Amino acid sequence: MNTREKEAYLREYSILKSQGKPFFPYSIAKDAIMACVVMASIILMSLTLGAELGPKVDPTTTTYTPRPEWYFFFLFEVLRVVKPPSLTPLAAIGVPTICMILLFLLPFYDRSPERRPERRPIAMAAAFFTIAAMAFLTYEGANAGSPNQIDMEAPEAVVAQGAANLRTWESGKQVVAQSGCLACHKIGHNGGTLGPDLTAIGGRLARQAIARTLVNPTAPMPAYTELDEKKRDDLVEFLAQLKGGEH
Ligand code: HEC
Incomplete structure (x- = not known):
């Protein structure tokens, strides 16, 4: 001024x-x-x-998908896509804090007397970008798949084998997702790290060896003897087809 x-x-x-x-x-x-x-x-x-x-809590459920309130979906999505644990505090605390400080200091660095939006291109662009980014992250966060889900397309080799094989593969994928294997094993982008990554298990173990692991596992992996035969076969077929390389 x-x-x-x-x-x-x-x-x-x-x-x-x-x-x-x-x-x-x-x-x-x-x-x-x-x-x-x-x-x-x-x-x-x-x-x-x-x-x-809401519904009564059920401490025995294994399929519960924890989700924040809708107005935190943008932050939830940032946390979800930032994978390295070392960067998580920065994403969860650092970025929002920096934004708050910038907002707090606004009267000190924006000293322009202009008030018309068309004469404040930088402020308008920043506001538009912030709203667009938060809207996009909120949308993505609201539509994020459950952590009990395997986000993986069928490998081309399976697709090439025809519809019946593809159905078996999809069915096996669902059995794995519903059996809680992801609590310990990573498949594709989702899953835990207590057990070995199974993304390329088909390249490492034969069908019989995978099937044997289910009935005669090494602790702490539990045995999966309750699965019915069809489900177990689909599961083994699914894992046997995971050769890695394709996600
Ligand atoms: C409580 C954690 C846990 C759960 C749940 C679990 N596993 Fe495991 N799994 C392990 C661990 C730990 C190992 C490695 C054991 C060892 O040291 O040999 C393992 C090993 C395996 C192996 C052999 C991997 C290799 O590289 O040799 C396969 C295959 C496997 N698990 C499949 C499954 C499937 C399929 C499910 C779900 C139906 C499942 N696991 C559920 C912990 C778990």
Whole structure:
């Protein structure tokens, strides 16, 4: 702001101030009324609609998919795509903190007197980019697959073997996903690290060896003797086809 602009601003300010009303009691009264309206609305809504508690907790479930409230989906998505554990604190705490500090310091680095949006291209671009990024991350976070799911397309070799093989492969994939193998094993991009990565297990173990692991595993892997024959065969077929290279 140059001297001339500053003088014009101060002149305008003193005129407006002489015409205006004092903060106490006018603004305080306005704010107090609005606060009462908001409180009354919340009380009325909680009395008429009640609070949602959701279904009762089930500590035995293995298929529960933890998800944040919708307004945290953007942060959840950032956490989900940032894989290296060393970068997780930066994504979860660092980036939001930096954004808050930038917002807090805004009056210090944006000293332009302009208020029209078309004369503030940088501020408008930053605002547009932030809203677009948060909208995109929220959408992606809301549509993220469950961690009990295997995000993997059938390898070309399986597709080439025809529809019946593809159905077996998809069925086996589902059995693996539902049996909780991902709690310990990584397949593709999802899964834990307690057991070996199974993404390319088909290149390492023969069908019989995979089947044997299920009934006669090394601890801490539990035995899977309860699976019915069809499911077990599909599961073994699915794992046997994982040769790696394709995700
Ligand atoms: C509690 C964790 C856990 C679960 C659940 C689990 N595994 Fe394992 N699995 C392991 C561990 C640990 C090993 C390595 C054992 C060893 O040292 O040989 C292993 C080994 C294997 C192997 C041999 C891997 C290799 O490279 O030799 C296969 C195949 C396998 N698991 C398949 C499965 C399947 C399929 C499921 C689900 C039906 C499953 N596992 C569930 C922990 C688990």
